[in-house]
Amino acid sequence: xxxxxxxxxxxxxxxxxxxxxxxxxxxxxxxxxxxxxxxxxxxxxxxxxxxxxxxxxxxxxxxxxxxxxxxxxxxxxxxxxxxxxxxxxxxxxxxxxxxxxx
Numbered sequence: 001x002x003x004x005x006x007x008x009x010x011x012x013x014x015x016x017x018x019x020x021x022x023x024x025x026x027x028x029x030x031x032x033x034x035x036x037x038x039x040x041x042x043x044x045x046x047x048x049x050x051x052x053x054x055x056x057x058x059x060x061x062x063x064x065x066x067x068x069x070x071x072x073x074x075x076x077x078x079x080x081x082x083x084x085x086x087x088x089x090x091x092x093x094x095x096x097x098x099x100x101x102x
Contacts, residue, residue, distance in 0.1 A: 003040050028055045035061060043071035051082060 002018035006025045009015075017023070022039040032054040038047045046068050052061040062082040069075055073095030079088045 003045070004038055026052060028052060030054055030056050031058060045069045 002020055004019040004023035005016055006019070006023045007014060007016040008025065008027075019038075022037070024035070024037045026035045027033050033052040035050045035052045036047055037050075038045055040046075046066060048063055049065040049067075050061040050063045063080050063085065064082045065080065066078045067075060068078075075093055077091040079090075080086065081088050
């Protein structure tokens, strides 16, 4: 069984791909977009979200968020300053929580 599943849907329907050790996907417009890369480590998964230069290739992207999904179902969302790469905020929440806790 695959650990990761990536899906996309466009005018010609939906497609999906499976990955055992990780996954990577992009959604681009002409001037910009986002890239999500996921990988497994131990019992957790980590997803990094980056800005991209879009389909016109307007320069390299920078990471602005990451989400860690832990074995117990808790999540850690970290946001980054895209100019410096420094951590801006960290949010955590447990499985079943409806709100945020900082």
